[in-house]
Amino acid sequence: MMTDGEKKFLLKICRMYYFDELTQAEIAKKVGVSRPIISKGLQRARSEGLVEIIIHDDAFHTIDLEQQIENAFSVEDVIVVPTAELPPEIAKNALAKEAASYVVKQLKDVAKVGVSWGTSLHSLVKEFPGEHHEHLKVIPLVGGMGSNRIELHSNQIAYELSKKLNCSCESLYAPAIVESEKFRELLLQTPAVSDVLEEARKIDLAIVGIGNPFIRSTMEEIGYIGKEELKNMEQARVVGDINSCFVLADGSIAKNTINERVIGINVEELRNVKKVVAVTEGIHKVDSILATLRGGYINTLITDERTASELVKKLNDAK
Template identity: 45%
Template sequence: MNWDERRQIVKVSTLYYFEGMTQAEIAKKIGVSRPLISKLLNKAREHGIVEIYIKDENAHTVELENRLEKKYGLKEAIVVPSAGRSPEMVKHSLGKAASVYVSKNIGDKKSLGISWGTTLAKFVEEYPYETHQELKVIPLVGGMGRKLVEVHSNLLAYQLAQKMNTTCSYLYAPAMVENEELKKRLVESEDISMVLEEGRNVNMAVVGMGTPFEQSTMTTMDYLKEDHLKALKEAGAVGDIGSRFFDQHGQQIKHPLNDMVIGLDIEEYKKIPELIGIVEGTHKAEGIKAALKGGYLNVLVIDDKTASLIL
């Protein structure tokens, strides 16, 4: 590149980036064609004469989003910053981000599924008041019991339906029962079988993901005991969606606990046209990676630290 060409590149770049002139205006000013201006601007970047930086905290998260979408074939990834924020604050941010996404994309869909958990409770809390009278909210897993009632699927479905000015169904059963005989009786009852069928046919769903071994809501609610945790580890469990446990490849593990769940089967989640996962916490990284490998999610809402770990 000779001195004159370099000088022209610097001049064009100054007019474009600092003076705010359009390519057509620059071409007219210096008496050349617009395609030549475009070519000179490209050369400015290629030769390091012009370097473009985005000075905003979102630049970091947008880069992570692009990498997640490419690596896992996601329709969309939404990454929220976590620096200087407590896990509770991060969950609020995730809930807000997910609520904005659902609000923008719910359109004329007829049904929205929801599972359960602390992060989903934040999603419902952050959801704006809207009117979707043609929509119905469906719980995807049982939600009864005395502990942590505020994160049960039935309550979340009810609260979300209130915010959307619409109706919901109720799955009158716990997430997990004591034995297969009881499960058989429950899922064969008309009320429960009807809601499960509604769940299988939702147009969009929002789910959380957990790990049974650390900060587990299922352990807090006494669904999982010490002997369960040991057996799950031996079976290769790394995470769960809708209380269904899967291994590092995203495949449902063979374990009696998976047979005790009142809710959608893990393979049925794959058939939901748009499944949005909301996840917080680096301790869930292995499970999230496995779920993405398994092809369960179309959209992932995640904090930046955890996003970095799964890339």
């Protein structure tokens, strides 16, 4: 139990340290004790609740979210972009800029970069600065052909990113999803497809999106999936997709779905990539993101503040 005298002493040295901004040595000299006594006194004041340190910083909340997600899953980096007060479109641009800045820093020892497709990656490439990385090659990780929203397809994203990096790129001349498993097998035997997919398996860095096939689905919007496919995925308990590979809530790959008709690198193959960066936003994707994290398919998650807050809330509710 702390005596009144001890409490008064602790409050006195705390005022001198935090308000007068004296060093511990200066305080020790003033009150006539050794510096270690001052150090231990300041620590005790905090542990006893006499001193409470509050950081008034808008970024502190996002740092806390990052740490909670990192602690819950085996990921190297979580980047939460402060967007709580921003309109949706500006928030999306802020996310893209942060993601582009992060990717630039990862290119030092990279020879091959793989990209998937979607609105988040399209925004990232738009915000990407002009760089000179002639040694690099950009490779699409999933098929992407058609006339609808071609700017979102992996081939176009690979091409646009290669222009920003001043490097070469490959094209995967196949749709993301084909009509049958048999046709898929035939395409996989053609050199134009098999050679690119083989290169995709040897990339050093992958940049992927995460999707929810049931809510605001880009795949449905551009005609890759229809009502029958959605019904089958719902019955199979699909919660999301990474690089057009559909997964369940525990992160495992869904069976008996359109996964058997996708031309691209699946999430099991992504695990072999040294660095996999997922860029995604939207609270409707929280279950999809959680499945991706549980599956251990990514090393880095870059998302917005609203999405991260909802993700952490769901994690805490499950405890």
